[in-house]
Amino acid sequence: MRKAFVITSAIVLAVVLTQFYLAGVGAFSRPATADAWDGHRIGAMAIMAVVLLNTVVAALARADGRTIAFAALPIGLVILQFVLNAMSNGLGGSQDDRTGMPLYFVALHAVNGLVVMGAAATGLRNARRFASGAAAGSATEAQRAGAA
Amino acid sequence: MLLVLDLLLVVVAGGLWVAAWQLRGATAGAAVLIAAVLTTAARVTVVALLGGAGWWFVPDRLVTVVPLTLLSGVVGVAMVRRRTPPVPVMIAAAYVAVAGIAMQFLVGYPVTVGAVAAVFGPGVAALLVWRLSARTARVAVVATTAVALLAAGVTAAVGSRLPDRLDHNTHGADSGHAAHGGSAAAPGVSIADLRGPSRAPTRKFTLTARAATVTLPSGAKVDAWTFDGRLPGPELRVTQGDMVEVTLRNELPGIGVTLHWHGYDVPAGEDGVAGVTQDAVPPGGTFTYRFEAKDVGSYWYHSHEMSSEAVRKGLYGTLVVTPDRTEPAETDITLPVHRFDTGAMILGGSDRRETRDVPAGRRVRLRLVNTDNNAHRVAVGGTPYTVSAIDGRDLNAPTVLTAATTLRLPAGGRYDVVFTMPAGAVHVMVDGRESDGLLLGTGAMPAHPAGTDLDITRYGTPAPGPFGRYDKDYTLVLDRLVRFLDGVPSYAYTVNGGVYPDIPPLMVDRGDAVRTTVVNRGTESHPMHLHGHHVLVLSRNGRPVTGSPLWLDTFDVLPGEVWQVAFRADNPGIWLDHCHNLPHAKQGMVLHVAYRGVTSPFTVGRRTPNHPE
Ligand code: HEM
Numbered sequence: 228m229r230k231a232f233v234i235t236s237a238i239v240l241a242v243v244l245t246q247f248y249l250a251g252v253g254a255f256s257r258p259a260t261a262d263a264w265d266g267h268r269i270g271a272m273a274i275m276a277v278v279l280l281n282t283v284v285a286a287l288a289r290a291d292g293r294t295i296a297f298a299a300l301p302i303g304l305v306i307l308q309f310v311l312n313a314m315s316n317g318l319g320g321s322q323d324d325r326t327g328m329p330l331y332f333v334a335l336h337a338v339n340g341l342v343v344m345g346a347a348a349t350g351l352r353n354a355r356r357f358a359s360g361a362a363a364g365s366a367t368e369a370q371r372a373g374a375a
Numbered sequence: 376m377l378l379v380l381d382l383l384l385v386v387v388a389g390g391l392w393v394a395a396w397q398l399r400g401a402t403a404g405a406a407v408l409i410a411a412v413l414t415t416a417a418r419v420t421v422v423a424l425l426g427g428a429g430w431w432f433v434p435d436r437l438v439t440v441v442p443l444t445l446l447s448g449v450v451g452v453a454m455v456r457r458r459t460p461p462v463p464v465m466i467a468a469a470y471v472a473v474a475g476i477a478m479q480f481l482v483g484y485p486v487t488v489g490a491v492a493a494v495f496g497p498g499v500a501a502l503l504v505w506r507l508s509a510r511t512a513r514v515a516v517v518a519t520t521a522v523a524l525l526a527a528g529v530t531a532a533v534g535s536r537l538p539d540r541l542d543h544n545t546h547g548a549d550s551g552h553a554a555h556g557g558s559a560a561a562p563g564v565s566i567a568d569l570r571g572p573s574r575a576p577t578r579k580f581t582l583t584a585r586a587a588t589v590t591l592p593s594g595a596k597v598d599a600w601t602f603d604g605r606l607p608g609p610e611l612r613v614t615q616g617d618m619v620e621v622t623l624r625n626e627l628p629g630i631g632v633t634l635h636w637h638g639y640d641v642p643a644g645e646d647g648v649a650g651v652t653q654d655a656v657p658p659g660g661t662f663t664y665r666f667e668a669k670d671v672g673s674y675w676y677h678s679h680e681m682s683s684e685a686v687r688k689g690l691y692g693t694l695v696v697t698p699d700r701t702e703p704a705e706t707d708i709t710l711p712v713h714r715f716d717t718g719a720m721i722l723g724g725s726d727r728r729e730t731r732d733v734p735a736g737r738r739v740r741l742r743l744v745n746t747d748n749n750a751h752r753v754a755v756g757g758t759p760y761t762v763s764a765i766d767g768r769d770l771n772a773p774t775v776l777t778a779a780t781t782l783r784l785p786a787g788g789r790y791d792v793v794f795t796m797p798a799g800a801v802h803v804m805v806d807g808r809e810s811d812g813l814l815l816g817t818g819a820m821p822a823h824p825a826g827t828d829l830d831i832t833r834y835g836t837p838a839p840g841p842f843g844r845y846d847k848d849y850t851l852v853l854d855r856l857v858r859f860l861d862g863v864p865s866y867a868y869t870v871n872g873g874v875y876p877d878i879p880p881l882m883v884d885r886g887d888a889v890r891t892t893v894v895n896r897g898t899e900s901h902p903m904h905l906h907g908h909h910v911l912v913l914s915r916n917g918r919p920v921t922g923s924p925l926w927l928d929t930f931d932v933l934p935g936e937v938w939q940v941a942f943r944a945d946n947p948g949i950w951l952d953h954c955h956n957l958p959h960a961k962q963g964m965v966l967h968v969a970y971r972g973v974t975s976p977f978t979v980g981r982r983t984p985n986h987p988e
């Protein structure tokens with residue numbers, strides 16, 4: 228099960244990387260259409276799904292609470308991606324017209340994307356450490372470092 | 376605004392409570408815990424305010440806010456006594472806070488027992504696993520929970536898939552898709568027979584849909600889908616009393632097309648919705664629409680096959696019905712606004728500032744039409760003016776406005792602006808850009824002071840309405856929730872918690888007075904468009920309309936707003952009722968108003984040529 232945890236953690240990282248790639252597909256497609264972002268939107272759902280799986284696997288592998296919580300963290304962060312977008316729209320932004328506050332708000336999306344990536348990378352490191360039988364204590368330290 | 380704040384608070388509270396549990400005992404933990412309690416208190420306030428706006432906004436929120444408030448109280452008491460709150464309380468708070476996020480994204484309104492079970496079931500299961508000593512019992516609990524959740528998910532995913540063919544009749548009811556519940560247990564009238572009058576046409580038009588690269592006045596090129604190779608399509612101008620016949624020919628490569636008469640209430644069989652009132656016209660095919668020009672006013676037409684893509688790419692034009700054929704005493708200019716994927720924006724046919732000479736003293740009528748998915752803000756500088764009609768219906772005694780008022784034109788909506796040409800120039804400005812728009816007359820560019828939006832519910836003079844009592848009363852709660860769309864999980868646009876084709880139709884009988892309350896729980900505006908009817912606005916946010924009676928076909932429900940509207944069921948058919956932000960429609964926000972006894976031989980689904988959105 229520990230090995231499976233490493234594998235699912237690696238899948239999470241791979242899917243997050245793909246999500247960045249899909250952001251590129253959306254950004255560089257010409258003519259620029261909203262449909263070009265469909266892949267990126269489905270990618271977000273895919274991240275949620277594999278992170279959920281990864282969290283279950285972490286629990287089944289009997290990882291410690293913080294390792295499990297860290298495995299689950301990307302779910303919250305991806306929800307934040309949706310929320311930033313929705314808040315931007317709520318503040319008056321739209322697909323065609325976004326300046327000022329709505330823009331500055333939603334621009335955090337790219338930064339939060341990096342945080343998701345960081346969480347996924349740290350999650351993989353945790354899983355490997357956990358699998359190689361390192362003491363739970365040192366894994367916890369690694370998470371602290373990752374969170375800081 | 377409250378809804379936006381609540382969205383932020385629910386997510387932040389979830390994060391803080393989980394962190395507080397994880398950091399329990401640590402120094403940082405105390406600070407996080409205080410933040411969590413304060414965030415929860417803030418959310419309680421916001422939810423209370425939302426409750427004041429209407430019950431629809433709160434039941435799902437109360438499900439988690441109430442227990443979380445109690446748990447916060449326990450935590451608060453512990454902290455005042457300088458004790459670390461007990462672990463079970465912290466875990467429970469973290470769980471409930473996260474459940475709040477799940478309620479927000481998965482459940483919405485209405486709250487069902489099944490939904491609450493799905494959100495809290497795993498928590499109960501975890502509690503059982505923790506308390507149960509027998510290993511087999513633990514395994515049984517985990518397995519039951521996992522299987523139940525998985526089964527619910529798979530059922531929802533599979534159930535959302537469109538079948539090969541989905542009709543709107545009793546067979547539709549067997550499909551499990553509620554929007555196609557159908558009505559005709561008894562043999563009814565087919566929509567294919569609800570066509571316009573057969574007498575000889577007095578005005579004939581042909582519109583040919585074809586792909587074209589159109590060069591705009593600025594020189595910019597647009598690869599478009601067009602009617603007759605033009606952007607916008609030809610303006611159809613007819614006179615009251617005309618018998619109109621429009622032949623649609625399709626020369627698009629591999630793409631179907633229809634003509635929907637937006638805002639013009641034609642017989643159902645002429646409404647041009649692929650899969651509901653006709654089959655999409657295939658490449659090489661034709662379809663002939665016939666209707667009587669009865670209602671004077673400003674309308675537009677567009678394809679209702681893949682409408683989200685088709686309209687955006689240029690398959691639209693305007694329809695104007697004038698009162699009589701005498702030499703018009705006014706300069707009458709139709710100004711559809713449209714934005715293309717390239718970013719080019721045209722007002723009428725021009726993406727640059729267009730100038731027109733109009734003699735002083737002449738009456739001018741500008742027909743503003745929003746053909747886009749989002750609202751546009753229009754300002755008229757250089758002259759006092761009135762908004763004489765909205766959505767093709769004259770307003771009662773509209774008062775004079777100035778450049779300090781802006782007109783927020785919702786997606787799909789039309790405003791008629793009327794004024795007498797002054798000695799100086801008049802400028803029609805769209806979305807605050809002075810560089811384009813329309814400049815009438817000669818002289819210096821008029822000033823555009825910063826303005827406030829016209830509130831149409833307080834504009835003009837009241838008049839008694841036709842409705843006394845209501846035969847049907849419906850509520851539509853609009854939201855954004857995670858749902859399966861044709862098998863794919865999406866952050867979809869929902870009505871009463873469902874997405875097309877699983878939103879039950881509003882069933883009406885001919886002659887009914889139908890009242891509908893439309894509530895927007897989301898953070899985006901939804902310009903709701905009912906086909907085949909105009910609705911009378913009764914109230915907005917509980918405040919009755921105090922201006923002219925407003926008969927609209929597209930009304931823009933902003934986040935947090937509650938609109939009450941009414942219509943007379945006087946045009947039998949199966950009618951779309953959908954958001955005219957067309958990507959929202961494509962992502963679920965579509966239902967039908969169905970007359971009892973009306974059937975349709977047309978179908979949507981995988982093995983049909985029809986994709987209305
Ligand atoms: C792990 C990283 C990321 C995740 C999980 C993520 C998630 C999402 C989600 C869920 C949406 C849909 C929002 C909605 O429909 O309301 C979205 C939209 C979007 N994302 Fe990301 N995103 C990530 C990274 C990025 C990056 C790095 C960029 C580019 C700088 C980006 C640019 C966008 C844009 C422009 C949209 C709006 C697309 C549209 O609707 O037109 N995203 N993203």
Ligand SMILES: [Cu+2]
Nearest residue numbers: 901954956959
């Ligand atoms: Cu909408």
